[in-house]
Amino acid sequence: MITMEEMKAHTSSKITKSGWATIGFLFFLAIINVADKSIIGLASVPIMKELGLTPAQWGLVGSAFFWFFSLSAVLVGALSDYVGTKKVIAVISSIWAVVQFATVFVASFPFLLVTRIILGAGEGPTYGLSMAMASKCLPKDKIGTGLTLVSVGNTVGAAVAAPVLLFFITSYSWHVAFIFMGAIGVVWTLLWIFFAKDRPSEAEAEVAAPKPEKAISVPWSEFLPLLLSKNFLLISLCAFASYWFFSLELSWFPNYFEKVRGMDGNMLKIAIMLPWITTTISQLFFSNISDRLYQKTRNVVKSRVLIVGPMVVIAAISYYLTTIVSSNTAAVALLCLATAFRSIILVLGPAILTDTFAPKHYGKAQGSFTAIYYLAGIIAPFVTGLIVQNAASPAEGFHTAFHVGSVIMIVLGLLFWFGVRPKKNSSSLFTNVNNDI
Numbered sequence: 001m002i003t004m005e006e007m008k009a010h011t012s013s014k015i016t017k018s019g020w021a022t023i024g025f026l027f028f029l030a031i032i033n034v035a036d037k038s039i040i041g042l043a044s045v046p047i048m049k050e051l052g053l054t055p056a057q058w059g060l061v062g063s064a065f066f067w068f069f070s071l072s073a074v075l076v077g078a079l080s081d082y083v084g085t086k087k088v089i090a091v092i093s094s095i096w097a098v099v100q101f102a103t104v105f106v107a108s109f110p111f112l113l114v115t116r117i118i119l120g121a122g123e124g125p126t127y128g129l130s131m132a133m134a135s136k137c138l139p140k141d142k143i144g145t146g147l148t149l150v151s152v153g154n155t156v157g158a159a160v161a162a163p164v165l166l167f168f169i170t171s172y173s174w175h176v177a178f179i180f181m182g183a184i185g186v187v188w189t190l191l192w193i194f195f196a197k198d199r200p201s202e203a204e205a206e207v208a209a210p211k212p213e214k215a216i217s218v219p220w221s222e223f224l225p226l227l228l229s230k231n232f233l234l235i236s237l238c239a240f241a242s243y244w245f246f247s248l249e250l251s252w253f254p255n256y257f258e259k260v261r262g263m264d265g266n267m268l269k270i271a272i273m274l275p276w277i278t279t280t281i282s283q284l285f286f287s288n289i290s291d292r293l294y295q296k297t298r299n300v301v302k303s304r305v306l307i308v309g310p311m312v313v314i315a316a317i318s319y320y321l322t323t324i325v326s327s328n329t330a331a332v333a334l335l336c337l338a339t340a341f342r343s344i345i346l347v348l349g350p351a352i353l354t355d356t357f358a359p360k361h362y363g364k365a366q367g368s369f370t371a372i373y374y375l376a377g378i379i380a381p382f383v384t385g386l387i388v389q390n391a392a393s394p395a396e397g398f399h400t401a402f403h404v405g406s407v408i409m410i411v412l413g414l415l416f417w418f419g420v421r422p423k424k425n426s427s428s429l430f431t432n433v434n435n436d437i
Contacts, residue, residue, distance in 0.1 A: 030153025059385015062251030066377030077367020095122035097185030309417025
């Protein structure tokens with residue numbers, strides 16, 4: 001049953017104080033989440049050297065992180081609808097911290113694989129849970145911006161993590177960097193347990209919201225066909241294409257910058273940071289534009305789909321062009337553009353889904369959405385590792401891998417652009433059956 005607080009949050013035109021607090025917590029969770037993911041890529045060179053790993057083995061390390069990512073996203077997302085999102089997030093963030101401490105003692109390839117598998121299973125549900133929890137406390141005409149504020153934690157985290165973690169890695173050792181991340185995870189989890197609220201308070205919702213309408217209870221018989229619909233699948237596959245490069249950015253891009261582009265020191269830090277900074281600006285700007293268009297038109301296609309589609313196609317072209325420019329500056333500029341544009345689907349995709357699913361199913365819907373695109377995290381790093389290992393040179397291998405990803409992205413981007421057409425008001429959360437509750 002949809003709660004009174006959730007109905008009021010959706011019918012309000014303001015974000016409550018509790019809602020802002022929730023967004024703040026989830027923003028910092030996203031920072032920790034992406035830092036936990038990216039630390040392995042930043043430490044790839046010393047770890048590969050210390051453990052004597054080949055490119056194919058390293059590709060398997062990157063892939064192993066995602067082996068149970070999708071499965072846990074679906075199962076834990078569904079569980080959160082019944083147990084409570086706050087409790088589930090507290091458990092998974094605790095798992096991250098424990099695994100980061102355990103990684104310090106890694107001395108073999110199998111041990112490293114196990115830590116990555118467990119961490120991946122713990123992090124798999126995070127984005128879907130964050131989107132679901134934030135969605136419940138956001139009004140419909142603020143949902144694009146609100147979800148983006150949560151999501152940009154990923155890009156801010158990637159930008160901040162690079163210089164901070166590289167400092168620990170280069171000045172001390174990669175072990176110290178993992179200890180640092182474990183400690184940060186413990187601190188956030190304790191704050192979350194004692195201070196976070198599972199939903200907006202009744203008092204705040206009353207002040208902010210007009211009189212709500214009667215809720216519709218959506219049975220599973222209605223929910224399951226939506227997961228198999230053309231719209232849901234194309235939205236998820238477009239995100240899959242975006243996440244293909246996201247997983248490479250985490251596991252392979254630092255290696256690419258060092259071995260192919262010959263970057264080191266401050267130049268390496270800048271090359272890693274800049275794409276995430278431009279992505280943050282892009283997500284905030286375009287989600288705000290999208291929300292403004294939605295307020296004016298109440299049309300998901302005009303306000304969301306027709307923004308995302310062209311941007312994903314431009315991103316694919318930019319990734320391809322990166323392989324043919326010789327200038328490092330031009331290559332970084334193209335990667336900044338590609339990363340900034342391909343990431344928009346990851347914030348506006350969930351916004352589109354809120355027009356398809358009722359709040360009581362947000363956990364399952366967002367979990368299923370992320371489960372599909374997380375599959376790219378299993379495939380992309382491993383495929384890239386095989387391509388690089390079997391190529392005549394690292395440059396040829398990486399550029400071939402970029403071409404493969406670009407083709408996937410442009411095809412799925414075009415299908416999204418011209419194929420996603422949600423029906424207007426197809427899944428209203430409320431009905432005007434009665435003016436009284």
